[in-house]
Amino acid sequence: MKLAAALDVLGQIRMILILGLPHVFRAIYAQPSLIFNWTALSRISFANVWMAFGQGSDENTREDKSKLITPHATGVVLDLGAGHGYTASYLDRTKVTKYVALEPNNLMHTHIREKAQAAGFSEANGTLLILSCGAEDIPSIMSSVHSKADTIVSVLSLCTVPNPQNTLLSLVQDVLAPGGEFLFLEHVLSHRADVAWWQKFWTPIWVYVFDGCRLNRPTHLWVKELVDESGESTWSEGRYWDYPCWPEEHLFWRQFGRFVKK
Template identity: 30%
Template sequence: MASLYNRFVLPGLLKCACSSPGIMKQRAKVVPLASGRVLELGIGMGLNLALYDGDKVESVTGVDPAPELRAIAEAAPRDPRLTVRVEDGTAEALPFEDASFDCVVCTFTLCSVQAPAAALAEARRVLKPGGRFLYCEHGLAPDAGVARWQRRVEPLWKRIAGGCHLTRPVHATIEAGGLKVRWQDSLYIPGAPRIAGWSEWGEAAPL
């Protein structure tokens, strides 16, 4: 049953949620900053592809473990100048050599990976010296009342939202993973429920 849900129901739910105007506005705050050879963790349905600047980006390589989502990403709109590859893989075990990419992009992915620390360690490994980690994520809210509801709802939320966690602290998780945050901003995404709407975005670099 879970497999049928993941194949036929979950992609539609994710598309509705992850391509909402508020979420797309968040993506647009970081994706156009990417340059050079780019790796996108959890490319999903390829919603970021249309946001890359073809004048700055040499290529985009995306990884995702879900074949249903990779098929959608392959057909997603993008700048025709971009070279795009979509590969089977997980953020925790990237199939790439050390120092392969100028930039790693991670949007609304750390909430659902099984091991954030391993994913961030892999991002550090594949980044070239001086490389950048661009992120936009949702996670644990700073308001105690919202955080309490996040903890109450999370067990059910994970089951229906493809393993998405509500209570992972974005900034702390990134820095615990060996990346130094250079700049960051945050807000509750307009139009999103507050339990899922606390978003933090910015740029980090390997320590």
């Protein structure tokens, strides 16, 4: 792997500090006790950093996300780690009855509401539900949504979810309806040993800078290999594929995936 690609993270960390730290300092100035609350500070930083990073990421993947999400998302759609709600703009309002945006960072909820409303979903008529819990909190999801999800979408979020393999299994087993679709775009552990080495090297640092995000998760393989209680594949069909626009050398090597539950 070329050294410049391996050190790309340093440029990103610099941008994160430039974009996030002023907001962190302002928050501590307003409320000094926050200095002891790492989670709160990390979320303040992330919500502001994602204003820039999220928009760029969405623009770069718009065409591919349109092909992944728009034709396949139907019924009740659960968006894991909804961020600022970009997924809403890919939903076909004639096929999607409810947009459930799960986002533990409350500082991002206003943007979710705006994007969802622009796409035709609102809390007033029950077509928008914003959840503040994590994706791992299956009981809260089930008690809030009241029905199974017809579609689960995850865009760059499973890198952050705690206990990801168990969380994935429970989400698919307990929350996703039979015949439902699991659609994802995730940056994942590379199949190339040199890239994977650098991903593992940077993860212990990156996890602190970028709100718990990990570069070393083979999420696409975990999804593909999900099995039910009898040891059979959970899926009736499914595949994952490369994000065509980035070189294989990228530390944030991305995979799209579409899997249909039996």
